[in-house]
Amino acid sequence: IDLPLVWGGIIALAVFLYVLLDGFDLGCGILFPFAPTDNCRNRMMNSIAPFWDGNETWLVLGGGGLFAAFPLAYAILMPAFYLPIFLMLVGLIFRGVAFEFRFKAETSRWIWDHAFHFGSLLATFMQGVVLGTYVQGIKVTGRAFGGSVFDSFTGFSMLTGAALVAGYALLGATWLIMKTEGETAAWARRTAHYVLLFVGIFMALVSLCVPFTSPEIARIWFTLPNIFYLSPVPVIAGITLVVLYRKIHKDGHVAPYLLTNFLFVLGYIGLAISLWPYVVPRRIDLWQAAAAPQSLSLLLIGVALFLPVVLGYTAYCYYIFRGKADVESLY
Numbered sequence: 001i002d003l004p005l006v007w008g009g010i011i012a013l014a015v016f017l018y019v020l021l022d023g024f025d026l027g028c029g030i031l032f033p034f035a036p037t038d039n040c041r042n043r044m045m046n047s048i049a050p051f052w053d054g055n056e057t058w059l060v061l062g063g064g065g066l067f068a069a070f071p072l073a074y075a076i077l078m079p080a081f082y083l084p085i086f087l088m089l090v091g092l093i094f095r096g097v098a099f100e101f102r103f104k105a106e107t108s109r110w111i112w113d114h115a116f117h118f119g120s121l122l123a124t125f126m127q128g129v130v131l132g133t134y135v136q137g138i139k140v141t142g143r144a145f146g147g148s149v150f151d152s153f154t155g156f157s158m159l160t161g162a163a164l165v166a167g168y169a170l171l172g173a174t175w176l177i178m179k180t181e182g183e184t185a186a187w188a189r190r191t192a193h194y195v196l197l198f199v200g201i202f203m204a205l206v207s208l209c210v211p212f213t214s215p216e217i218a219r220i221w222f223t224l225p226n227i228f229y230l231s232p233v234p235v236i237a238g239i240t241l242v243v244l245y246r247k248i249h250k251d252g253h254v255a256p257y258l259l260t261n262f263l264f265v266l267g268y269i270g271l272a273i274s275l276w277p278y279v280v281p282r283r284i285d286l287w288q289a290a291a292a293p294q295s296l297s298l299l300l301i302g303v304a305l306f307l308p309v310v311l312g313y314t315a316y317c318y319y320i321f322r323g324k325a326d327v328e329s330l331y
Helices: 003-034 038-048 055-069 070-100 111-134 155-179 185-213 215-222 226-230 234-247 255-275 291-322
Strands: 276-282
Touching: 003 038, 003 055, 003 111, 003 185, 003 226, 003 255, 003 291, 038 155, 038 185, 055 070, 055 291, 070 111, 070 276, 111 155, 111 185, 111 255, 155 185, 155 255, 185 215, 185 234, 185 255, 215 226, 215 255, 226 234, 234 255
Parallel strands: none
Antiparallel strands: none
């Protein structure tokens, strides 16, 4: 068994599940103050109440798995991302605290509404900054990070931060189309229509910029015969955007959310193609960064035992709380 490859797949899966699952509740937080009524905001909160804290499990697995399976990559990447990750955690803390207090507050509810919104917005933007910095590449000196803590804040990382805000907002809007009804669902449908326009623009901008961050990435995408093999990815993404636009304007409830998830799948595939096989982009690959085989084998036993349990519990939770959310608080 190629243990570094297996562990790379596990961590990539954990990060992707975090983006999909925590993305819709962060998206709800981004859209939160724009809801037309307080009843709509109550329904939004109730739609994500059973899931939001469990969704963050995958972030822990991704970060913990990187530390355990690829310690060299962890030692290089974490100092490079200290500031955006710190700010992301601040945003997640504000969001979590606001979630707990809003259900109990009366006169101060407006404070927790804003804390929920700005915490979600900050966390999302910083995740996009981390992604942009990772794709752009970081300075490595020997076996350590050789840059500044402020290297994460570049024009490209700001672009990916804004793009992820739009992407999560679309996830949140389509989630609300699926999980709510009446005024909230109608507002979510209108919101998804406008947000989809920004998502399409940002996807095009980021897709055009990524190949210019590195000659290696440009070679992967724009040389023959790769250009023929890889062209279906952007073509399918464009078709998905058109189909999603049509579904948003029809009576479908589940299709818009599933198509939005599929857009994220295509974006993730594009990033994987651009960055493979590096865990520290264009410097250190999976096999160079991996821990000792004995460590990877022992860790894999634990993951093989407990990952199906977590997946099963997550699926069961979504099954139990299926259907439409109400305005009445059951948290």
